[in-house]
Amino acid sequence: MYKSILSRVREFKKHSFLAPMFITLEVFMEILIPYMMAKIIDVGIKNSDISYIVKLGIILFVMAMLSLFFGAMGARFASIAATGLSKNIRSDLFEKIQKFSFKNIDKFSSASLVTRLTTDINNVQMAYMMGIIMVARSPIMMIVALVMAFIVNSKVSMIFLVAIPILIAIMYFLIKKADPMFVKVFEEYDVLNNTVSENVNAQRVVKAYVREDFENEKFKKLSLKIFGLFVDVEKLIALFNPSIILVVYSVIIGVFLIGGKYVASSVMTTGELTSLVIYSIQILMSVIAASFAFILLIIAETSIERICEVFDEVPSMDINEDGEKDIKDGSIVFKDVDFSYSEDGKRLALKGVNLEIKSGETIGIIGGTGSSKSTFVSLIPRLYDVTNGEILVGGKNVRAYSLSDLRDSVSMVLQKNTLFTGTIADNIRWGDENASLEEVEYVCKLACADEFIQRFPNKYDELIVEGGNNVSGGQKQRLCIARALLKKPKILILDDSTSAVDTKTDSRIRDALKNDMKDTTKIIIAQRISSIENADKIIVLDNGNVVGFDTPENLLRENDIYKENYEFQKKGGVAIEG
Ligand SMILES: Nc1ncnc2c1ncn2[C@@H]1O[C@H](COP(=O)(O)OP(=O)(O)O)[C@@H](O)[C@H]1O
Numbered sequence: 001m002y003k004s005i006l007s008r009v010r011e012f013k014k015h016s017f018l019a020p021m022f023i024t025l026e027v028f029m030e031i032l033i034p035y036m037m038a039k040i041i042d043v044g045i046k047n048s049d050i051s052y053i054v055k056l057g058i059i060l061f062v063m064a065m066l067s068l069f070f071g072a073m074g075a076r077f078a079s080i081a082a083t084g085l086s087k088n089i090r091s092d093l094f095e096k097i098q099k100f101s102f103k104n105i106d107k108f109s110s111a112s113l114v115t116r117l118t119t120d121i122n123n124v125q126m127a128y129m130m131g132i133i134m135v136a137r138s139p140i141m142m143i144v145a146l147v148m149a150f151i152v153n154s155k156v157s158m159i160f161l162v163a164i165p166i167l168i169a170i171m172y173f174l175i176k177k178a179d180p181m182f183v184k185v186f187e188e189y190d191v192l193n194n195t196v197s198e199n200v201n202a203q204r205v206v207k208a209y210v211r212e213d214f215e216n217e218k219f220k221k222l223s224l225k226i227f228g229l230f231v232d233v234e235k236l237i238a239l240f241n242p243s244i245i246l247v248v249y250s251v252i253i254g255v256f257l258i259g260g261k262y263v264a265s266s267v268m269t270t271g272e273l274t275s276l277v278i279y280s281i282q283i284l285m286s287v288i289a290a291s292f293a294f295i296l297l298i299i300a301e302t303s304i305e306r307i308c309e310v311f312d313e314v315p316s317m318d319i320n321e322d323g324e325k326d327i328k329d330g331s332i333v334f335k336d337v338d339f340s341y342s343e344d345g346k347r348l349a350l351k352g353v354n355l356e357i358k359s360g361e362t363i364g365i366i367g368g369t370g371s372s373k374s375t376f377v378s379l380i381p382r383l384y385d386v387t388n389g390e391i392l393v394g395g396k397n398v399r400a401y402s403l404s405d406l407r408d409s410v411s412m413v414l415q416k417n418t419l420f421t422g423t424i425a426d427n428i429r430w431g432d433e434n435a436s437l438e439e440v441e442y443v444c445k446l447a448c449a450d451e452f453i454q455r456f457p458n459k460y461d462e463l464i465v466e467g468g469n470n471v472s473g474g475q476k477q478r479l480c481i482a483r484a485l486l487k488k489p490k491i492l493i494l495d496d497s498t499s500a501v502d503t504k505t506d507s508r509i510r511d512a513l514k515n516d517m518k519d520t521t522k523i524i525i526a527q528r529i530s531s532i533e534n535a536d537k538i539i540v541l542d543n544g545n546v547v548g549f550d551t552p553e554n555l556l557r558e559n560d561i562y563k564e565n566y567e568f569q570k571k572g573g574v575a576i577e578g
């Protein structure tokens with residue numbers, strides 16, 4: 001797991017190597033400084049040798065400057081390495097997510113994928129930076145300072161052999177207690193993130209339903225929960241802090257007590273005692289710093305797991321790059337098709353579907369909400385793969401085609417469609433990035449979009465804001481249809497794509513499609529019977545079953561569900577007109 005993450009350092013290996021090198025140099029300077037100080041005290045001050053003091057003073061100053069320089073370089077390389085690593089993980093992860101099928105995305109949820117791309121990667125970045133600094137700093141500092149302390153006075157230094165294990169034991173208990181708390185904090189952060197992103201994205205809906213107070217309350221509760229968890233962590237640290245400080249001061253007092261006796265009996269000099277005190281602080285601080293770096297690693301571990309889950313996810317769809325490129329025509333055949341959204345293949349959303357659609361036909365689909373209309377059409381461009389049976393397009397199994405070519409030939413306007421930030425022309429060109437303005441205008445005319453685009457001050461260069469919130473629902477739908485037409489598809493699928501368009505415009509769009517896209521197979525899902533009553537054939541769906549597939553005239557005679565719908569809607573129409 002760690003290997004898969006660490007291998008992504010790539011071009012920043014050099015920095016990851018240089019950082020500990022410089023930190024090591026810094027540590028050596030820091031350890032030599034007390035040694036030089038001892039010399040100044042013992043030789044210079046004792047003998048009142050001013051020139052010696054000045055000479056060593058200058059060397060000391062240079063060493064301090066070098067230590068600062070090495071420290072700064074180390075930190076610089078460490079931060080470049082860490083941000084570089086996170087940049088690489090982020091782009092790899094993003095690339096991986098682009099390969100995901102709808103099924104893969106359903107499994108994680110988009111909000112959770114966003115958290116993994118942001119918070120989790122940041123945690124890894126922090127831990128990596130602290131990691132490469134501490135890996136060099138703490139052990140080297142501890143060992144070299146210990147060795148120096150023993151060289152200065154091995155008897156006094158015995159005190160460290162007692163103090164270090166005690167300190168390590170205290171830090172061990174602290175980490176053991178704090179670990180589950182941190183894991184909990186980050187789990188709650190996840191929930192918080194999801195709430196924030198959901199709310200910000202759906203701000204308009206929240207406002208429309210006057211749910212601000214409810215959402216505020218929900219958010220407050222979550223914040224309070226995280227606050228509580230942090231207070232628990234702080235309490236724990238507050239409890240451990242005095243014991244850590246107790247150990248540090250005991251050691252210093254011990255060094256003074258035992259060392260003082262040696263100084264009094266002239267076994268040790270004052271300068272040596274001073275350096276010993278500084279070494280004690282360096283040794284103990286390195287143990288404490290290492291422990292905190294360890295806590296960061298623990299926090300990052302959960303994040304690493306979550307990132308690796310995404311890396312390890314096998315894209316559930318084979319894109320079949322070398323597959324067939326040429327789709328002969330827009331004919332569609334469903335053979336004994338079952339489909340389930342769940343991994344285990346139970347709870348079928350579509351059951352035993354068998355039907356044949358000829359190239360160029362216009363097919364309507366009706367059925368109640370949740371009857372699997374969207375599911376049915378999403379199988380044709382392979383947004384999902386069938387669970388059992390097979391689907392043929394242009395006489396061949398859809399899996400035989402290269403996925404990108406299949407999706408180029410099967411253009412689908414999704415029920416929940418989005419426009420992207422950019423001009424109208426940019427958005428339409430999603431269908432074909434090389435299309436000329438004439439071609440863009442042509443499809444916009446077919447989709448009855450040209451008429452309102454011409455009324456914008458900048459016409460086709462009018463900017464669409466994020467999510468397309470500056471065009472009406474019906475306008476957005478027409479732009480999405482135009483975008484789909486630009487692909488010159490063999491099969492065009494409109495999933496309730498004219499629901500927000502008035503009936504008159506709806507019928508003009510249908511006429512335009514009928515006359516100008518004769519060879520394209522058109523599949524139209526609609527709630528309004530009027531949108532599909534001129535179709536060649538209509539599929540009636542009920543709870544995942546095809547309960548009717550025939551001409552509108554025949555269905556009106558033989559199919560109860562269709563007849564009921566037809567009469568209900570026609571009556572509604574009469575009521576309004578009358
Ligand atoms: N991504 C999904 N994951 C799991 N279940 C889904 C998913 N999309 C739709 N379903 C379920 O499949 C059934 C059919 O949904 P759908 O095809 O969207 O119906 P319709 O378009 O006719 O309203 C519903 O019961 C719905 O809850």
Ligand SMILES: [Mg+2]
Pocket residue numbers: 373374375415
């Ligand atoms: Mg639907």
